[in-house]
Structure formats: C-alpha cells, structure tokens
Amino acid sequence: MIPSIFVSMEKQVILNSRHFELTLNRLCYQLIERHHDFSDTVLIGLQPRGVNVLARLKSQLEAILGTPVTCGNLDITFYRDDFRRRERPIIPSATNIDFVIEGKQVVLIDDVLFTGRTIRSGLDALLAFGRPKKVELLALIDRRFNRDLPIQADYVGKSVDTLSTERVSVEWKEIEGEDKVVLFTPEANG
Amino acid sequence: MDNLSVEHLTGIKDLTRQDIELIFKTADSFKEVINRPIKKVPSLRDITIANLFFENSTRTKLSFELAEKRLSADVINFSASGSSVKKGETLIDTVNNILSMKVDMVVMRHPNPGAAKFLSERISAKVVNAGDGTHEHPTQALLDAFSIRERLGSVEGKKVVIVGDILHSRVALSNIYCLQKLGAEVMVCGPTTLIPKYIHELGVKVEHNLRAALEWCDVANMLRIQLERQDIKYFPSLREYSMQFGLNKEILDSLDKEIIVMHPGPINRGVEITSDVADSKQSIILQQVENGVAVRMAVIYLLAAKIERH
Numbered sequence: 192m193i194p195s196i197f198v199s200m201e202k203q204v205i206l207n208s209r210h211f212e213l214t215l216n217r218l219c220y221q222l223i224e225r226h227h228d229f230s231d232t233v234l235i236g237l238q239p240r241g242v243n244v245l246a247r248l249k250s251q252l253e254a255i256l257g258t259p260v261t262c263g264n265l266d267i268t269f270y271r272d273d274f275r276r277r278e279r280p281i282i283p284s285a286t287n288i289d290f291v292i293e294g295k296q297v298v299l300i301d302d303v304l305f306t307g308r309t310i311r312s313g314l315d316a317l318l319a320f321g322r323p324k325k326v327e328l329l330a331l332i333d334r335r336f337n338r339d340l341p342i343q344a345d346y347v348g349k350s351v352d353t354l355s356t357e358r359v360s361v362e363w364k365e366i367e368g369e370d371k372v373v374l375f376t377p378e379a380n381g
Numbered sequence: 382m383d384n385l386s387v388e389h390l391t392g393i394k395d396l397t398r399q400d401i402e403l404i405f406k407t408a409d410s411f412k413e414v415i416n417r418p419i420k421k422v423p424s425l426r427d428i429t430i431a432n433l434f435f436e437n438s439t440r441t442k443l444s445f446e447l448a449e450k451r452l453s454a455d456v457i458n459f460s461a462s463g464s465s466v467k468k469g470e471t472l473i474d475t476v477n478n479i480l481s482m483k484v485d486m487v488v489m490r491h492p493n494p495g496a497a498k499f500l501s502e503r504i505s506a507k508v509v510n511a512g513d514g515t516h517e518h519p520t521q522a523l524l525d526a527f528s529i530r531e532r533l534g535s536v537e538g539k540k541v542v543i544v545g546d547i548l549h550s551r552v553a554l555s556n557i558y559c560l561q562k563l564g565a566e567v568m569v570c571g572p573t574t575l576i577p578k579y580i581h582e583l584g585v586k587v588e589h590n591l592r593a594a595l596e597w598c599d600v601a602n603m604l605r606i607q608l609e610r611q612d613i614k615y616f617p618s619l620r621e622y623s624m625q626f627g628l629n630k631e632i633l634d635s636l637d638k639e640i641i642v643m644h645p646g647p648i649n650r651g652v653e654i655t656s657d658v659a660d661s662k663q664s665i666i667l668q669q670v671e672n673g674v675a676v677r678m679a680v681i682y683l684l685a686a687k688i689e690r691h
Contacts, residue, residue: 268410269682274425279383279384279630282403319418
C-alpha cells in the first residue's frame with residue numbers, strides 16, 4: 192500500500208520483473224562464492240521488508256545448493272534510535288531466531304539501504320543472540336549518497352542515486368502482484 | 382490504531398478494545414525478547430520510572446521492576462513501610478518530591494480506590510495503576526486475558542468464571558472489564574456475602590454453586606480470600622468456604638471437559654485451590670507470571686512512547 196502523499200509523485204520503474212530475477216540470482220551466486228556450503232553461515236532478514244528478500248534468496252539458494260540454509264527474521268523496533276521522536280510508536284514484527292549466532296558468519300539482509308539507521312539498530316539487536324564471527328550486509332537496493340551513518344553493503348542488487356525526498360519501493364509478486372522496484376519522485380512544481 | 386488512546390493506565394475501564402489488542406501485539410514481541418539469551422532491549426534508556434508501593438506486594442512489584450529493567454529504564458523503588466508517609470506526608474507531596482528528581486513515569490499501588498486516577502490528574506508524569514484498593518488492577522487483568530489468548534487462541538466467545546472474594550477484589554473488576562471488552566462471557570461465583578449486590582448490572586452472570594459454574598465455563602480464575610480487607614466475618618470459617626468454593630482435583634476430574642485454571646496469586650493452598658490442582662497441567666498459574674513481565678513491558682513501552690522529550 193502506497194501512502195497517499197506519494198500519489199502525486201512521478202513513478203519510475205528502476206527494476207522490472209526480468210531484471211529483478213536476474214539480480215536475485217546474481218546475489219545468490221555472490222553469496223555462494225564467499226560462503227560455499229553455508230555450514231558456518233546464517234542469513235538474517237530485517238523486519239518488515241527485508242524478510243521478503245530473504246525468503247526469495249533462501250529458496251533459490253537451497254535449490255542451487257540442495258542443502259538447507261539456516262535463516263531467521265530479526266525485528267529491530269526496540270533498538271531504533273527514534274523512539275519518542277516519532278508521532279506514533281512502530282508496531283513490532285516477529286523475531287524468529289531459534290539458533291545461536293555465536294561464532295557464526297551472519298549476513299544481514301534488507302530490501303533498501305538508505306540512511307543506514309536500520310542497519311545500525313540491526314547490529315545492536317543481533318548482539319542479543321551472541322557474538323557473531325563476522326557480519327556482512329546485503330541490500331537489494333542501495334540508495335547511495337543518502338547515508339546518515341558510515342555503513343556500506345557487501346552485496347548490492349542495484350545502486351541508485353536518489354534525493355532524500357524521493358522514495359524507493361520494492362514490490363513483490365506474493366504481496367503486490369509483481370516483482371519490481373519503483374522510484375517515486377515528487378513532481379517539480381507540485 | 383498504533384497508539385494508545387489513553388495517557389495513563391489507571392484502569393481497564395478507560396481502555397478501548399483496540400488499546401488492549403495493541404498491548405497484546407506488543408507483548409507478543411516482548412515475550413520473544415524475554416526468552417532470548419540476552420533478555421534486554423535499549424528502548425527506554427533515557428526514561429526513569431518510580432515504583433511507589435503504599436501496600437504490600439511481591440509478584441507485582443518484582444514483575445514491574447523486571448519489566449522496567451528489561452526495557453533499560455532507570456528504576457527507583459519506594460515502599461510505604463519505612464518512609465515519610467508514616468510521618469504524615471500527603472500522597473501528592475510524596476509524589477511531587479519524587480518527581481522533582483526527574484521521574485518520567487510512576488507505577489503505584491495504593492490502598493485507596495481511585496488513588497491512581499487522582500494522581501494522574503495532578504502530576505505531569507505518566508501513571509500506571511498497580512492496584513488501587515478494591516478498585517482496579519489493570520495489568521493483572523491484561524496478563525490474565527493475554528494468558529487465555531495464548532492458551533486458547535483467542536478470548537472472544539470464551540466463558541470465564543471468576544470464583545471467590547469478588548467484593549474485595551480489584552482483580553475481579555479489572556478482569557470483568559477486560560474480558561467483556563474482548564468479547565468473552567463472564568460469570569462470578571462465590572458466597573452471597575462476597576458478591577457485590579449490583580454486580581449483574583455490569584452484565585455478568587452470578588452463580589453460587591461452584592459445580593454449576595465450572596460446568597458452564599472454559600476458564601476458572603480462582604481468587605484469594607482477602608482476609609486483610611475483611612473487617613467483619615463474611616462466612617463461618619475458611620474450612621467451610623474451602624468445602625463449598627475450593628477447587629480440588631475431584632471436582633475438576635468429574636467435569637466432562639478440560640477447563641483452564643488460573644490464579645492471580647498469592648495462592649492459599651488448600652483454601653481456594655488445592656495443591657494438586659495448582660500444580661496440574663490444567664493450571665496456567667506460572668505462565669501468567671511469565672506473561673506478566675511481557676504485558677507490563679508492553680504497557681510501559683506504549684505509555685513511554687507518549688512522553689514528551691525535554
């Protein structure tokens with residue numbers, strides 16, 4: 192669902208369903224290059240939208256490897272740095288991490304990397320489950336030049352140059368009906 | 382929808398069904414948090430909470446304190462015994478003194494009905510009622526309903542009987558409001574002397590026969606006889622009360638269904654409930670205590686979200 196303020200915005204598809212699939216495929220092989228059989232690696236999707244990227248990567252990886260990949264979802268609501276700075280509290284989503292990440296290689300997964308604040312909270316939240324050996328970051332879309340914090344992704348689906356007033360939305364076949372990434376730009380004299 | 386409609390939690394009466402559902406949804410997440418290896422989140426690290434207990438409490442006080450600490454709040458504790466209350470200080474003066482120490486939220490238990498409401502109208506900090514005399518005990522009712530929802534999937538349409546000292550029980554009143562708002566049917570059961578005369582006006586059924594009540598219900602919430610609030614004799618003897626209204630294994634097993642047994646604690650084993658029932662697998666007494674921490678974390682978190690930053 193797109194908030195009403197974006198209705199008057201200009202839409203531009205920056206990743207169509209064909210490229211969407213290619214990109215996810217490439218990310219899978221990049222992960223396999225570094226993590227081989229994933230015996231020491233866990234994938235963690237950030238709630239709410241990173242878990243969609245994770246679900247897709249997980250099924251593709253398992254199809255390629257033929258072995259299960261350990262995955263979990265992480266909610267970062269209680270670790271955010273904007274508690275009491277927003278109009279309304281954010282409703283938390285579920286965290287399901289039923290394994291210990293102590294000594295593991297962790298790949299954090301999110302759909303859009305923007306200011307980097309979500310990832311900062313994610314790193315904090317992760318520590319409640321142990322001390323990982325290494326943490327990497329995968330982002331389907333990297334809105335470079337919009338960072339508030341010194342955080343960069345290790346795996347990037349597509350980098351886009353955006354203004355902070357613009358908005359990037361990743362849409363899914365399962366939820367919105369089609370795999371695509373859309374850039375919303377406020378109209379110049381709107 | 383994603384914000385509480387109230388500024389303080391003084392009673393369930395003031396909450397909407399949406400508020401209760403929001404608290405439960407948030408508590409689901411906190412329940413997952415308190416089962417992690419590190420059971421703490423940093424959300425409230427710039428908040429200070431005062432626990433003011435003008436009346437005795439073990440479970441509620443520990444539960445609130447743990448909830449506050451797991452949210453990373455700074456906590457100060459106060460109990461009426463050994464304080465200046467004995468020297469004649471008024472409630473407002475005591476609280477204002479504590480608030481000058483820059484406290485953002487007050488959790489208070491007080492022997493007088495309405496004390497939390499009174500306070501909430503006079504101070505700038507958020508107030509959470511942890512029991513005000515025989516009036517309300519909102520967090521207990523929330524955790525009771527949360528535990529029923531956890532065990533039975535939902536509260537809507539369930540039949541709950543509250544057995545015992547309804548007259549002196551703040552747990553009963555809060556439970557009646559909370560369960561009814563969530564769509565459950567409520568019955569109260571106990572000796573005539575311990576059932577308030579006009580309680581049926583709240584829309585609850587009244588029953589004086591324990592067996593009939595148990596045959597009707599899905600959940601039985603057994604209350605303690607509050608001897609400390611009873612200035613006169615309401616029944617001949619504890620033994621007689623126990624024979625008529627005590628829940629034992631025999632009567633539980635004779636029902637043709639498996640009901641859930643709850644108790645807000647402290648238990649008087651052998652009076653309102655026998656040991657074998659309290660420790661049976663139909664009893665969710667200890668789950669109630671665990672859920673209490675998660676539910677209180679949710680209440681504090683959602684109220685703290687409304688504290689203005691200075």
